Amino acid sequence: MSTTPTGHNGWATANDWASQRDYITTLYRDQNKTLKEIMQTMQDNHQFYATVRMYKARFQKWGIEKKIKAEEAVEIFRQQTARAAAGKPTVAYIRGRRIDPDRLQRYRYRAAPLISKKIMRAEKGADDEGSNSRISQVICRTPSPSPSPDTTDSNVSISPRIEEPTELRVPHECMQILRNFINGAFDNGIWQMAAKGDRAEMNGAFTWQHYVASSQGLIRHGRIKEGFSLLGMCFDQYKLQLQQPDSMFWLATYKCAIVLASQNNKLGDAFIDYASKLTALILPRGHPFNQLWSRVVLTGMSGINDHAGAIFESYLDMWGRHVNSRETNTTNDVQGAFVFIQLHCTGLLSYNLLETVIQAMITGGAISREAAEFLLQETKFRLALVSLGRRRVKKAETVTKEIIEWLDTRPPSAYPDLRCKAAWLMFEVKERKGTQAEAVQAGHNLLKLSQEIYGPSHIQTLEAISAVENYCRKIGATAGADQMGRDFESRWRVFRDTADAKSNFPQQIDQPWYYRSIELGEKVGYVQETVELFERCLKLSDDSP
Structure with a gap:
């Protein structure tokens, strides 16, 4: 690799690009770095200087352009939904480059209305015309586990893929479960947004969440006995909410854990333990809420705090799409x-x-x-x-x-x-x-x-x-x-x-x-x-x- 300043005028020449191509491609694909990070690494470690425009031109020439195309995004969401329904976690690749789940969600939020409709149709299994020919550059698969420690065959030569860390995998899987849950609840008529003049369907979560917050207010004002009495009532009522959840139930659950932990970490942990065990007792093992808790308990309060933003965005994005597609008051x-x-x-x-x-x-x-x-x-x-x-x-x-x-x-x-x-x-x-x-x-x-x-x-x-x-x-x-x-x-x-x-x-x-x-x-x-x-x-x- 070059260790001297590039080009006669300080900028990378064609020969410099050719000699550094494999290394730059590795940075781009395997380490999932941003363009700015790649440029800084090349400047600091290899005295390789090039402009943003020069990098983008080379990426396009090498066929590793960064932009996600609409048809590729639609195909990823189609495959993710199908795999989630089968209980399979998913990592997505485009042209060999792993796509960060948060970036994929950002693409979805900013997509034009026509693309958003295509994504929703793909998730429901209703392909648009001409989409039967799958996008060959898109690969969705289960993260590969590391090889078993008792593998001793010296003739096996592999470069094991590292499985996604728990803190990255869990929020992505939660988003997939929530997406399927919301789609199914609305499509099957379990949740109905209120018609004009009727009572809103989401009252249960608001009521329960309101009393949790009120319990903390009483405690702050010195009414500790009454505050904890009210909190106990909230825990008791969680069982009823769990049996008949409305469309804001999981969001309220997630927020409750954060609210309680903000007052006292032990309160947050106690609620997670209580809610997850109660869910396991009341609901079938395969119910989406049990699937969610089985993942959330892996990260605890730290994971809830770290990934709340991404999960809330995914939740509200899906909820909003269904609400906006129906007559609501x-x-x-x-x-x-x-x-x-x-x-x-x-x-x-x-x-x-x-x-x-x-x-x-x-x-x-x-x-x-x-x-x-x-x-x-x-x-x-x-x-x-x-x-x-x-x-x-x-x-x-x-x-x-x-x-x-x-x-x-x-x-x-x-x-x-x-x-x-x-x-x-x-x-x-x-x-x-x-x-x-x-x-x-x-x-x-x-x-x-x-x-x-x-x-x-x-x-x-x-x-x-x-x-x-x-x-x-x-x-x-x-x-x-x-x-x-x-x-x-x-x-x-x-x-x-x-x-x-x-x-x-x-x-x-x-x-x-x-x-x-x-x-x-x-x-x-x-x-x-x-x-x-x-x-x-x-x-x-x-x-x-």
């Missing part, structure tokens, strides 16, 4: 959009996917302008909360006032949940910035509004009482805190009695934005760019003829 579409927003603000969903979904919903009329403005205010609520978490109290106060000003332009009975959450924000702003008297007054305003909107023994009201009581104890207002403590105790008994009588949660939560705090850590930059995305989309909607 605005409530369902807004709920789905909110989940996309929430996960992107947490950093678990790419901006590209969020932008694609939101732009399509607004410009295509899937959600009305009023609904889009509501989602903008909900995102501003998240911006105010995350600003408070970063001690940017002035920013939080400004955004909170913007939300309240928007609400003042709507009928007094409209958006009760957002009104209550704005009261929460103002209480927390005053707690950090205002006088004690102002904070106490804001707390009483919150309690009054919560009781009017939800009722005296609703979980939202109970959590509000616990928060204001906790603040009063901090500032030494013991008389007021003691009274709120007595109110909490009596109302909690009503809450528990109702739960016992129903053998279920006392209230069903049918909106994902019901809960008033952030369940997972959110990044201020992600939330800000989501706000700007909505503002831009609404402006484009105004400017369009």
Whole structure:
């Protein structure tokens, strides 16, 4: 290999390319490096200098171009689906180069509508015309195991292929299982998105997830016994959810593990152990949820955290394709959009996917302008909360006032949940910035509004009482805190009695934005760019003829 600067003018010559071809091809194919990494390796180790354009020209000439062609992608998805149905893991190669699963998913998200339709048809086994001749450059196979340690035949000369590491294989297999599960549930009519005026089908997951988050809120406010009691109720209700899962069940399960682990790693591990064992007891061995758990437990919480983004993207991409292919009402579409927003603000969903979904919903009329403005205010609520978490109290106060000003332009009975959450924000702003008297007054305003909107023994009201009581104890207002403590105790008994009588949660939560705090850590930059995305989309909607 060349160890001296290339070419008379410092750039690689034709002879240099010829001498380095095998090595560059090896870097490109076997080590799956990006072009930038290849260029840097060649410069640092071999003083081989060439431009991006020169590399691309050589790759095309050598027949190892990087771009995935549409027909190749369709064929890979066709083969992956067929192999997953047979329980086979898959690695895909194009022209001898292994294709990274995440890259394949990114291709899918950004594909043109026509290509997306072809992919979905291929996954369902309905080939388009002319697709009977398979793409010869595409190879999908099972990762090869390393040779058995007791292989002693000296005449066998092989170069064993290394099996994909667990941390790479597991999320890819989970995506395949989820894709088949979602396709089958929708196609067989197990899941039906609500018709106009009907109750949304995804309420179960939202209700269960809401109470898990509420249990953590009670614990944070000092109501530890009640918080763990509510968490125990959530674990009990998981069994019912497992027997009749809705379309958001697995996403809620995955999120729950992350939420609990963010508070305490042992809680996250305990939930994984409980949920996986319960699934094995209740559902048949071959059920998709058992297949999923058998893989997830291999990586534990670290794997869940590392691959949550990729799995959420795959899940929501498939879910969104089915929802958009059917007649759905605005409530369902807004709920789905909110989940996309929430996960992107947490950093678990790419901006590209969020932008694609939101732009399509607004410009295509899937959600009305009023609904889009509501989602903008909900995102501003998240911006105010995350600003408070970063001690940017002035920013939080400004955004909170913007939300309240928007609400003042709507009928007094409209958006009760957002009104209550704005009261929460103002209480927390005053707690950090205002006088004690102002904070106490804001707390009483919150309690009054919560009781009017939800009722005296609703979980939202109970959590509000616990928060204001906790603040009063901090500032030494013991008389007021003691009274709120007595109110909490009596109302909690009503809450528990109702739960016992129903053998279920006392209230069903049918909106994902019901809960008033952030369940997972959110990044201020992600939330800000989501706000700007909505503002831009609404402006484009105004400017369009």
